Amino acid sequence: MKPPVLGKKHLRDYSATESSSGEFSREIMAKDxxxxxxxxxxxxxxxxxxxxxxxxxxxxLETKWGFLVANTADFITETMCExxxxxxxxxxxxxxGIALVAADDDxxxxxxxxxxxxIVEPEKVVYIPDDVTVDTAVExxxxxxxxxxxESVYTGExxxxxxxxxxxxxxxPDFKGRNLTTFSFVPDETAEDLHGHGTHCIGIxxxxxxxxxxxxxxxxxxxxxxxxVLNNGGRGAQAWILDGMTWAANNGCRVLSMSLGSKVLxxxxxxxxxxxxxxxxxxxxxxxxxxxxxxxRRSENRFSPVSSPADCPSILAVGAxxxxxxxxxxxxxxxxxxxxxxxxxxxxxxxxxxxxxxxxRTLSGTSMATPHVAGIAAxxxxxxxxxAPAEIGRELLRSAGSLPLPTEDVxxxxxxAP
Amino acid sequence: xxxxVITISAYYLDRMDKVADTLREEGVTITRLYEFGVIVxxxxxxxxxxxxxxxxxASLRDEKEAEIPPPGEDIQ
Numbered sequence: 001m002k003p004p005v006l007g008k009k010h011l012r013d014y015s016a017t018e019s020s021s022g023e024f025s026r027e028i029m030a031k032d033x034x035x036x037x038x039x040x041x042x043x044x045x046x047x048x049x050x051x052x053x054x055x056x057x058x059x060x061l062e063t064k065w066g067f068l069v070a071n072t073a074d075f076i077t078e079t080m081c082e083x084x085x086x087x088x089x090x091x092x093x094x095x096x097g098i099a100l101v102a103a104d105d106d107x108x109x110x111x112x113x114x115x116x117x118x119i120v121e122p123e124k125v126v127y128i129p130d131d132v133t134v135d136t137a138v139e140x141x142x143x144x145x146x147x148x149x150x151e152s153v154y155t156g157e158x159x160x161x162x163x164x165x166x167x168x169x170x171x172x173p174d175f176k177g178r179n180l181t182t183f184s185f186v187p188d189e190t191a192e193d194l195h196g197h198g199t200h201c202i203g204i205x206x207x208x209x210x211x212x213x214x215x216x217x218x219x220x221x222x223x224x225x226x227x228x229v230l231n232n233g234g235r236g237a238q239a240w241i242l243d244g245m246t247w248a249a250n251n252g253c254r255v256l257s258m259s260l261g262s263k264v265l266x267x268x269x270x271x272x273x274x275x276x277x278x279x280x281x282x283x284x285x286x287x288x289x290x291x292x293x294x295x296x297r298r299s300e301n302r303f304s305p306v307s308s309p310a311d312c313p314s315i316l317a318v319g320a321x322x323x324x325x326x327x328x329x330x331x332x333x334x335x336x337x338x339x340x341x342x343x344x345x346x347x348x349x350x351x352x353x354x355x356x357x358x359x360x361r362t363l364s365g366t367s368m369a370t371p372h373v374a375g376i377a378a379x380x381x382x383x384x385x386x387x388a389p390a391e392i393g394r395e396l397l398r399s400a401g402s403l404p405l406p407t408e409d410v411x412x413x414x415x416x417a418p
Numbered sequence: 419x420x421x422x423v424i425t426i427s428a429y430y431l432d433r434m435d436k437v438a439d440t441l442r443e444e445g446v447t448i449t450r451l452y453e454f455g456v457i458v459x460x461x462x463x464x465x466x467x468x469x470x471x472x473x474x475x476a477s478l479r480d481e482k483e484a485e486i487p488p489p490g491e492d493i494q
């Protein structure tokens with residue numbers, strides 16, 4: 001039996017390009033059909049009256065057209081396999097009332113002639129669907145483009161930007177030659193990031209591009225201050241965070257990014273100790289941004305208030321949006337009086353650095369949204385070198401792109417680079 | 419014994435050292451003292467009950483923990 005033509009590659013759906021460019025699309029389709037044929041070149045004869053016509057049709061194929069016909073009923077004691085019927089032109093699936101026909105083209109023409117007893121259908125090639133994962137569904141650098149960091153003339157050169165997190169992988173090759181200061185506030189742990197979260201957040205705020213030139217960092221010119229305030233298990237005492245905030249402020253960092261927090265209950269007021277620390281930072285010239293938190297599940301109608309310390313009046317709280325600029329399912333809402341969401345930034349499927357040897361990872365969370373805003377704040381610090389942190393904060397809100405979404409979810413809108 | 423975070427009223431900020439001494443006398447073990455008026459330490463329940471309503475103290479709370487998900491989680 002003639003073997004089927006199966007092609008080599010997976011079938012792709014080019015229907016999207018078809019509408020935009022017909023000519024191009026037809027070329028693609030022709031090429032694609034050659035590589036990924038829809039049909040095998042063989043045919044199925046489906047008997048109108050089913051099984052009871054098998055003998056009659058077999059006789060017709062053999063006597064009238066000279067076909068060599070095999071039947072699955074011939075293979076009772078062994079598994080039917082096409083390689084056993086190399087010489088046959090047709091194979092009848094006895095119990096199905098269907099014949100697979102693979103004959104020369106001129107013989108096939110005879111089959112297509114009007115005959116009421118069966119329907120002729122081309123045999124289809126069956127494919128595994130293309131894999132669609134979160135990582136490839138959206139462009140890796142969508143966040144950078146959404147905040148227009150790639151179009152900015154500023155890189156934040158020389159601006160000190162602190163990230164309080166799980167530390168940093170200082171040996172990451174993408175950061176070779178960068179101005180880098182680390183400090184661990186976690187007892188018995190070095191600043192080395194054995195979690196990964198810190199390296200990812202620092203990548204978004206301070207990174208540049210990957211080996212392929214895909215940009216993932218907002219402010220590639222900043223001086224990095226990596227303060228480890230969460231241990232390798234991702235937990236940190238409030239004192240370590242207060243230590244880190246003091247450190248960043250006393251070291252002249254103009255921006256402090258905190259992708260961390262504790263869950264807050266509806267009706268709960270902000271923590272005055274964090275508020276004091278934030279005001280101290282502001283007094284020293286440091287603007288503080290923090291993650292609004294990931295406790296909500298909007299798809300299940302669950303909304304949680306902005307977490308602590310982002311709920312402090314003197315800290316900018318950042319919510320997350322996806323690549324369609326919709327609020328992320330997990331992003332918290334301004335439910336408490338003081339705990340507002342000030343800004344939104346990309347926080348779904350965000351590609352950034354990860355400790356070696358992985359090198360990169362794509363993650364979601366308000367933790368990813370926050371360093372986008374921190375990076376943009378650093379660009380603004382370069383644009384307005386003498387501005388006080390409160391002025392940088394006001395400029396962040398003023399220059400944000402408005403979104404057709406509730407203020408309690410996205411604040412002033414999506415943060416945009418100057 | 420509880421880990422606590424005490425925030426001093428703004429009015430007493432310039433007398434932080436004196437406030438800290440008083441708290442120590444009351445039985446608070448101070449581990450950190452921030453110039454912006456925050457004291458971190460630990461104390462027994464009866465000490466906490468005694469100092470909680472002192473006029474120098476704006477707020478007394480249990481020390482919080484901040485937490486992020488483990489590295490394997492997709493939402494961070």
